[in-house]
Amino acid sequence: xxxxxxxxxxxxxxxxxxxxxxxxxxxxxxxxxxxxxxxxxxxxxxxxxxxxxxxxxxxxxxxxxxxxxxxxxxxxxxxxxxxxxxxxxxxxxxxxxxxxxxxxxxxxxxxxxxxxxxxxxxxxxxxxxxxxxxxxxxxxxxxxxxxxxxxxxxxxxxxxxxxxxxxxxxxxxxxxxxxxxxxxxxxxxxxxxxxxxxxxxxxxxxxxxxxxxxxxxxxxxxxxxxxxxxxxxxxxxxxxxxxxxxxxxxxxxxxxxxxxxxxxxxxxxxxxxxxxxxxxxxxxxxxxxxxxxxxxxxxxxxxxxxxxxxxxxxxxxxxxxxxxxxxxxxxxxxxxxxxxxxxxxxxxxxxxxxxxxxxxxxxxxxxxxxxxxxxxxxxxxxxxxxxxxxxxxxxxxx
Amino acid sequence: xxxxxxxxxxxxxxxxxxxxxxxxxxxxxxxxxxxxxxxxxxxxxxxxxxxxxxxxxxxxxxxxxxxxxxxxxxxxxxxxxxxxxxxxxxxxxxxxxxxxxxxxxxxxxxxxxxxxxxxxxxxxxxxxxxxxxxxxxxxxxxxxxxxxxxxxxxxxxxxxxxxxxxxxxxxxxxxxxxxxxxxx
Numbered sequence: 001x002x003x004x005x006x007x008x009x010x011x012x013x014x015x016x017x018x019x020x021x022x023x024x025x026x027x028x029x030x031x032x033x034x035x036x037x038x039x040x041x042x043x044x045x046x047x048x049x050x051x052x053x054x055x056x057x058x059x060x061x062x063x064x065x066x067x068x069x070x071x072x073x074x075x076x077x078x079x080x081x082x083x084x085x086x087x088x089x090x091x092x093x094x095x096x097x098x099x100x101x102x103x104x105x106x107x108x109x110x111x112x113x114x115x116x117x118x119x120x121x122x123x124x125x126x127x128x129x130x131x132x133x134x135x136x137x138x139x140x141x142x143x144x145x146x147x148x149x150x151x152x153x154x155x156x157x158x159x160x161x162x163x164x165x166x167x168x169x170x171x172x173x174x175x176x177x178x179x180x181x182x183x184x185x186x187x188x189x190x191x192x193x194x195x196x197x198x199x200x201x202x203x204x205x206x207x208x209x210x211x212x213x214x215x216x217x218x219x220x221x222x223x224x225x226x227x228x229x230x231x232x233x234x235x236x237x238x239x240x241x242x243x244x245x246x247x248x249x250x251x252x253x254x255x256x257x258x259x260x261x262x263x264x265x266x267x268x269x270x271x272x273x274x275x276x277x278x279x280x281x282x283x284x285x286x287x288x289x290x291x292x293x294x295x296x297x298x299x300x301x302x303x304x305x306x307x308x309x310x311x312x313x314x315x316x317x318x319x320x321x322x323x324x325x326x327x328x329x330x331x332x333x334x335x336x337x338x339x340x341x342x343x344x345x346x347x348x349x350x351x352x353x354x355x356x357x358x359x360x361x362x363x364x365x366x367x368x369x370x371x372x373x374x375x376x377x378x379x380x381x382x383x384x385x386x387x388x389x390x391x392x393x394x395x396x397x398x
Numbered sequence: 399x400x401x402x403x404x405x406x407x408x409x410x411x412x413x414x415x416x417x418x419x420x421x422x423x424x425x426x427x428x429x430x431x432x433x434x435x436x437x438x439x440x441x442x443x444x445x446x447x448x449x450x451x452x453x454x455x456x457x458x459x460x461x462x463x464x465x466x467x468x469x470x471x472x473x474x475x476x477x478x479x480x481x482x483x484x485x486x487x488x489x490x491x492x493x494x495x496x497x498x499x500x501x502x503x504x505x506x507x508x509x510x511x512x513x514x515x516x517x518x519x520x521x522x523x524x525x526x527x528x529x530x531x532x533x534x535x536x537x538x539x540x541x542x543x544x545x546x547x548x549x550x551x552x553x554x555x556x557x558x559x560x561x562x563x564x565x566x567x568x569x570x571x572x573x574x575x576x577x578x579x580x581x582x
Contacts, residue, residue: 004558004559005558005559005562006555006556006557006558006559006562007558008558009558009559009561009562010543010557010558013537013543013558013561015542015543015544015557015558041562044562044565044566044569045561045565047565047569048534048565048568048569049538051515051518051519051522051568051572052433052519052534052535052538053538054515054516054518054519055432055433055436055516055519055520055535055538056429056432056433056538057428057429057432057438057441060438061432061438063424063425063428063432063438063441063442063445064442066420066421066424066425067421069420069424069442069445069446070417070420070421070424072446073420073446073449073450
């Protein structure tokens, strides 16, 4: 009698106890048919294993060591609000910041960025504006495999890193941060909360546009009438993201967790974590404008209009929006309508926005983010609860 | 000099046993959750939550701890995956990471490619029967057949056959192109 797939598979995985294992080994020696099936199952397992390896945490995604995790667990386990204010719930704050940053540097993860903001002249942020986007459109784009493949191809073939990022560094005070980041770092004047300052290194890279691939993306978005101009082919675009500084005031799980991961130093975060209640966390982010350089022949307004239409805007609306915006100085924040609400305000002597998720779309407390640009530096204050608090902090920087 | 009561000693023993279990399983539980969510912060959060539940509401006597632990982790991971808008957030976070505002990514192009592979595999898993997808994730997270059997409530002696079936299905979907919408 031949061996079953079940036994052969378990044998391959060395999951059989000894008498069984020997029995199979001796059978395999005498039965070429079963030996061949074993080879087939082995090839199948290897093939799947190769694909599944993509899900494995990379070096930068390794969890904190078990002993540190346990200490954090012991600390959190006694706190009743364990789930309400976890890093996960805080993350939309970071997402808001990410939206800004991603858009600002025209990074390549989504067609949104690639098309709407990917081809600017010399780009220096001086102001900020909002672009409402239908969230269904975004979801559809993301679920489209062809597009994500084309986008990643568009960039993966042509990106050259000119200044690599290095891990974020924690610094003791604002003056060390200023020194490290190379710009004057501001602080919340009247804070009596512990501050946790981290400097991220920034990075720079260049890429070359392949028009036919970019056009392919447009076409796969389903709008055949949109044509990219010929002159973008071969355009060399360089992106330089300067070092940025984030300051966390109070009990900020995200920052603590970052610190844990970077320094594996739990002790330092303990006093802050236990002293302040969750709603005391505020994060101030300041990043000088990224610089994006493109050949002068490129017309950003024209490209923006094409990109906006690809995102589902009518030709007329796209035209009017793209004419209204000065694409070489404006940071455009795309807001998924129905998920995030926004309100324009005066803050820190500049025009800015308060962004907050539409109620009921996320767990935990309401999160908000105040965003503005002043003297070429992008600022954001993010927190939970009443946005007025964040606004007060934004108006109280030195 | 003070004598601890029976109760106190029992509590301490329970705590020690729990901590052992935590230390032994932390990485593997994280591994399962990372594969499900593709996100470090989320996977760590959910792993901590899994252990919290274990501590607060330990399983009944007749259940094995490992089985319980991985079952809860898998369920939490799946719930997180299903939550609305998650994908959108995930993509943005990926953008964030590449920016090095949060963590350093020396090579944006590589990052894109890696993301692409992940998304493809995750999409295929989402098209499979939930149990088959879980089986692959658990096995590739390094669980033994015994642990898998306890997690999924199947006989340990049937895990091999179930794996073969799941692998064949995975390859079939992969070769088909994997571009069908998940069927809920």
